[in-house]
Amino acid sequence: MTEILLRAVSILQQAINIFFHFLTVNYFRRIERPSLASLTMKHIVILGGSYAGISTAHRIFKQAAKIGPLKITLVSPNTHFYWSMASPRGIVPGQLADGKLFQPIAAGFSKYSARQFEFILAKAESLDVGAKTVGISGGETLDYDYLILATGSHTRGHTPFKGLGTTEETRDALHDFQSEVTKSKTIVIAGAGVTGVEAAGELAFEYGHEKEVILVGLSRLGRILFTECYDYYFAIAP
Numbered sequence: 001m002t003e004i005l006l007r008a009v010s011i012l013q014q015a016i017n018i019f020f021h022f023l024t025v026n027y028f029r030r031i032e033r034p035s036l037a038s039l040t041m042k043h044i045v046i047l048g049g050s051y052a053g054i055s056t057a058h059r060i061f062k063q064a065a066k067i068g069p070l071k072i073t074l075v076s077p078n079t080h081f082y083w084s085m086a087s088p089r090g091i092v093p094g095q096l097a098d099g100k101l102f103q104p105i106a107a108g109f110s111k112y113s114a115r116q117f118e119f120i121l122a123k124a125e126s127l128d129v130g131a132k133t134v135g136i137s138g139g140e141t142l143d144y145d146y147l148i149l150a151t152g153s154h155t156r157g158h159t160p161f162k163g164l165g166t167t168e169e170t171r172d173a174l175h176d177f178q179s180e181v182t183k184s185k186t187i188v189i190a191g192a193g194v195t196g197v198e199a200a201g202e203l204a205f206e207y208g209h210e211k212e213v214i215l216v217g218l219s220r221l222g223r224i225l226f227t228e229c230y231d232y233y234f235a236i237a238p
């Protein structure tokens with residue numbers, strides 16, 4: 001009788017064990033995550049080597065450890081980043097050296113290997129979103145997983161307030177502009193927005209009464225700003 005009882009208890013224990021096993025089996029199961037090393041390399045193509053394109057590339061590299069293996073290809077017709085925001089001062093001869101206004105793009109990424117970063121001096125000419133390809137000048141076609149368009153905007157004519165294409169084109173336009181400024185007795189600036197007011201202020205600061213600087217604009221604010229800056233400068237000038 002005792003033997004039968006012990007056997008029944010043993011069977012019950014086994015049944016309880018099996019029941020709890022099935023109840024908790026998923027609770028302790030290890031969730032397998034793919035290791036970063038096993039992820040496939042992603043190719044990110046960025047078009048445009050200026051503020052947006054360059055800073056986005058640097059920011060992506062800072063997050064690379066979380067994202068997984070990636071390669072960035074930066075495509076731009078300019079070898080150098082152009083500090084266009086400083087161009088209202090840059091047009092005034094002798095104010096800012098070329099070495100300050102133009103910084104080499106590739107050198108800024110020299111700490112990354114060729115497997116991680118590539119700079120291609122070219123212009124994007126065609127895009128096939130379905131096939132995920134970009135055609136660039138020179139006839140090459142680039143495949144991408146992600147494409148970042150950072151091709152920005154440009155100013156009209158040969159004015160060096162933004163990049164004009166290649167670094168040489170922008171630099172030549174800047175030098176031409178500087179020599180025009182040197183030769184001119186009267187300089188008329190059409191447009192009293194921030195760029196116009198800033199350029200007028202820089203010219204007035206540099207040349208004082210040597211040259212006549214005329215700012216033409218629809219906005220009274222621009223005129224007030226310029227007049228006040230001008231008056232302030234001559235009030236404090238020795």
Ligand SMILES: Cc1cc2nc3c(=O)[nH]c(=O)nc-3n(C[C@H](O)[C@H](O)[C@H](O)COP(=O)(O)OP(=O)(O)OC[C@H]3O[C@@H](n4cnc5c(N)ncnc54)[C@H](O)[C@@H]3O)c2cc1C
Nearest residue numbers: 048049050051052075076085123124150151152153161195
């Ligand atoms: C005089 C001036 C002063 C300014 N001051 C300020 C300021 O104080 N603060 C501020 O926040 N903003 C300022 N701005 C605005 C600022 O310059 C722009 O917001 C900024 O330049 C935008 O940067 P981006 O990289 O988007 O484009 P962009 O600077 O326009 O650069 C576009 C890039 O794309 C490249 N590109 C063009 N076409 C192609 C193509 N087909 N394939 C590959 N590459 C291509 C170009 O060569 C260039 O490298 C100022 C602008 C001007 C003109």
